[in-house]
Structure formats: C-alpha cells, structure tokens
Amino acid sequence: MKVTLINTSDAGGGAPAACMRLLKALRQNKADARLLVQEKHTDDDSVTTIANSPFAKLMAMYRNLRERLPFIVFDAENRSVRFAFSTAKTGTDISTHKLVKDADVLHLHWINQGFQSINNLIRLSRLGKPVVWTLHDMWAFTGGCHYAGDCDHFTHQCGHCWMLKKPRARDISNKGWKRKMHLFSDKDSIVFITCSNWLAGVARKSSLLEGYRIEAIPNPIDTNIFAPQNDKVDRIKWTLPADKKIILFGAANIADRRKGLIYLVEALELLKKEYGTEVEIVIFGKNKAFDMDLLPYKVHQMGVVTSQDKLAELYSLADVFVTPAVEDNLPNTVMEALSCGTPVVAFNTGGIPDMVDHLKNGYLAEYKSAVDLAAGISFVLNEANAVELSKNARNKVLQNFTNEIVAQKYMAVYQSLLK
Numbered sequence: 001m002k003v004t005l006i007n008t009s010d011a012g013g014g015a016p017a018a019c020m021r022l023l024k025a026l027r028q029n030k031a032d033a034r035l036l037v038q039e040k041h042t043d044d045d046s047v048t049t050i051a052n053s054p055f056a057k058l059m060a061m062y063r064n065l066r067e068r069l070p071f072i073v074f075d076a077e078n079r080s081v082r083f084a085f086s087t088a089k090t091g092t093d094i095s096t097h098k099l100v101k102d103a104d105v106l107h108l109h110w111i112n113q114g115f116q117s118i119n120n121l122i123r124l125s126r127l128g129k130p131v132v133w134t135l136h137d138m139w140a141f142t143g144g145c146h147y148a149g150d151c152d153h154f155t156h157q158c159g160h161c162w163m164l165k166k167p168r169a170r171d172i173s174n175k176g177w178k179r180k181m182h183l184f185s186d187k188d189s190i191v192f193i194t195c196s197n198w199l200a201g202v203a204r205k206s207s208l209l210e211g212y213r214i215e216a217i218p219n220p221i222d223t224n225i226f227a228p229q230n231d232k233v234d235r236i237k238w239t240l241p242a243d244k245k246i247i248l249f250g251a252a253n254i255a256d257r258r259k260g261l262i263y264l265v266e267a268l269e270l271l272k273k274e275y276g277t278e279v280e281i282v283i284f285g286k287n288k289a290f291d292m293d294l295l296p297y298k299v300h301q302m303g304v305v306t307s308q309d310k311l312a313e314l315y316s317l318a319d320v321f322v323t324p325a326v327e328d329n330l331p332n333t334v335m336e337a338l339s340c341g342t343p344v345v346a347f348n349t350g351g352i353p354d355m356v357d358h359l360k361n362g363y364l365a366e367y368k369s370a371v372d373l374a375a376g377i378s379f380v381l382n383e384a385n386a387v388e389l390s391k392n393a394r395n396k397v398l399q400n401f402t403n404e405i406v407a408q409k410y411m412a413v414y415q416s417l418l419k
Contacts, residue, residue, distance in 0.1 A: 023044075023046060048099055060114065064113045092120065141180075159173060187212050192212055219406065221401050229317075234313040268296055322344075341393050344362035363375075
C-alpha cells in the first residue's frame with residue numbers, strides 16, 4: 001500500500017511537525033509513505049517538494065502572497081486575524097504528480113498558504129482514490145477561518161464573518177463555504193481524522209461534513225527523543241539557575257491571540273508575592289511584539305528552537321510547562337512536555353483534556369481564569385509528590401501517543417477505505 005501525505009511544508013509550525021511525525025511513524029511501521037509539500041525545509045529523503053527549481057520556488061512565494069495579501073489588505077478586520085483566515089483561491093495542480101498518481105491512498109493535512117486551492121482539492125477528490133484528511137484546525141469545514149472562536153455559523157452556512165471589515169450575508173466566508181460544498185461528492189471515499197476529541201465533536205456539528213465519517217486519532221510523538229533527562233545537566237547547558245523554580249512557556253508564535261499570553265501575565269502577577277525571586281521564566285518561540293518586561297519575574301528568551309533534542313532539554317529542565325491557550329486542537333508542546341515527564345498547566349479547552357489529567361499529570365484550569373491558572377501553577381510547584389506527577393505525565397504519552405499506537409490506527413483507516 002502506497003500512501004502519499006500532502007502538506008504545505010515539512011517544518012515551521014505545529015501542523016508540519018505533526019505531519020512529519022506521522023510520516024516517520026508510518027515508515028517505522030513498514031508503510032510505504034511519502035510526503036509531498038510545497039516548501040521543503042528538511043533533508044528527509046521521503047519528502048518531495050513541487051518547488052524543485054528557482055522558478056518553482058518563486059512561483060510558490062507568489063502563490064502564497066497572492067493568497068494572503070488581498071485578505072490582509074482588503075478584508076481582515078484587524079492585525080490579529082491576518083493569518084487566521086484562508087480563502088484557498090490560489091494553488092497549484094498536483095493531480096498529475098507521480099506521488100499522487102502512484103498512491104493507493106491520498107492523505108491530506110494542512111494545505112493552505114497558496115499550496116492547494118479549493119478547486120485543486122476538488123480535482124484531487126475526483127481521481128477516484130480514497131482520501132484521508134487529517135484536520136489540524138477547523139478550516140476544512142468553515143468558510144475560511146482556521147478557528148471560529150465563539151462563532152457557530154459553520155453549523156449552518158457561513159456569512160457575517162466576524163473576522164472581516166465588512167461582514168454580510170454573502171461575504172467571502174459565505175462564498176468559501178459554498179465552494180466547499182463541491183469538495184467531495186463520494187462520502188464513502190473519504191475519512192476526516194481529527195487530532196482531538198474536541199475537534200471531532202466540533203466537526204460533527206458542521207453542515208459541510210454532515211454524513212461524513214469522522215474519527216479522532218491523536219498525533220504521534222517519538223518518545224525516544226522526547227524523554228526525561230537530567231534536569232541539572234540541562235540547566236547547566238542552558239546557563240539556567242539550579243536553585244530556582246522554572247516555569248516554561250512556548251509556542252511557534254507566542255503573540256498569537258489563541259495562545260492566551262495575557263492570561264499567563266496575569267497569573268504570574270498573582271503569584272508574585274508567593275514566590276518572589278524563587279521563580280524564573282523560560283520562553284521559546286517567535287516573538288516580534290510582546291514586551292517581556294510585562295512579566296513579573298526574570299525571563300530567559302530562547303527564541304525559535306527548531307531542534308527536537310534541544311526542545312526536549314528545555315522541557316526536562318522545567319518544573320512546569322504552562323500553556324494558557326484559549327483555542328487549540330492537540331498542541332504538540334503539551335504532548336512534548338508530558339513525554340519529557342514535565343507536568344502541564346493549561347485551560348480546560350480544545351484537545352488539551354485528551355492529554356492532561358487534572359491533578360494527576362498536571363492541572364486543567366477554568367477556561368480563561370487567570371486566578372485558576374495561577375492556582376494550577378502553584379499546585380504543581382508545591383506538589384509534595386512531584387515524582388508521581390512526572391511519572392504520570394510520561395505514562396500518559398507511552399499509553400496513548402507513541403509512534404506504533406498512532407501508526408496502527410491510521411493503517412486501519414487506510415485498509416478500511418481500500419476494502
């Protein structure tokens with residue numbers, strides 16, 4: 001069985017990381033899997049890019065700009081949603097690519113930023129091949145937004161989109177929703193996979209996916225890379241104090257509105273009197289706008305960390321990983337922290353409860369409550385049985401998210417479609 005995974009890139013965010021991990025997991029379990037991307041950033045031989053020449057790379061950049069700029073300039077309500085909506089009007093035809101033609105199963109992932117337009121997806125769906133589509137956000141069943149927030153228009157018909165300067169009944173979200181109605185005509189030839197039970201529940205409410213098969217399968221993680229290490233050694237390597245409590249926070253873009261950094265600031269302020277100078281903060285990820293002086297403790301900025309080995313060191317040296325995300329599917333950072341034996345404090349939202357068991361391997365705080373988030377941080381830092389918390393964190397991953405467990409679940413889906 002030949003499986004071709006399709007994703008915009010092989011590095012540079014949560015979806016590419018998850019896709020690459022699945023590719024590795026499938027190949028480890030003897031699947032003939034390949035990944036076709038628009039932008040290739042790794043040297044993995046199982047990844048093929050369509051931008052394989054200077055001209056092709058230039059065209060990929062052009063498609064990305066053509067997809068993004070009109071929305072940013074003319075349609076976006078404000079800066080916070082500039083990259084939160086994709087019209088998918090621009091893309092490239094890959095239906096005749098060798099990896100697509102030779103595949104027994106096509107496995108879509110995150111395909112935006114000018115890689116696959118809705119028309120391109122329609123063409124792929126009409127090749128007569130079984131399709132699996134792993135949803136890393138809500139885009140496949142909305143009029144264009146990646147996360148809908150409090151909006152429920154996708155449950156009937158999009159329009160009056162809150163992300164637009166001029167929302168109206170027949171705005172671009174409504175037009176996008178109508179174009180997606182023609183995506184898949186054969187409901188028996190496609191399975192939608194969500195990475196979390198939360199997203200599966202949301203997808204089942206969508207009018208676009210009514211009657212489709214929807215299953216929840218988590219992302220896999222390499223538990224050999226993300227494993228508990230000697231925190232004392234790692235702190236020396238990163239020149240961090242051995243006698244402080246370390247709170248770790250990280251994201252691809254820490255200023256993303258969905259990551260909820262304002263709640264972390266407020267929670268840490270509430271804890272300032274309790275911990276004084278006992279606590280220091282370590283942050284990784286892209287930061288172009290957030291002022292670290294707002295945090296009431298000493299902050300160590302590590303910037304963008306692309307090495308998985310170095311990420312594992314950061315997780316292992318921390319006493320707690322905190323993610324105040326208000327919208328998220330199955331964040332890689334949470335799974336990575338748990339796999340390294342580091343307890344996680346987060347809001348009880350999205351797919352996070354699939355990973356964090358309250359008071360057992362971390363703390364699930366009341367949604368958008370900085371007070372309860374602070375209580376969770378305090379619980380972990382003061383927990384008498386920190387060893388048990390760490391052990392539970394690691395075991396949660398070993399029992400649910402290993403490469404072998406996740407690969408076998410996907411293989412079963414592929415086989416069911418081929419039958």
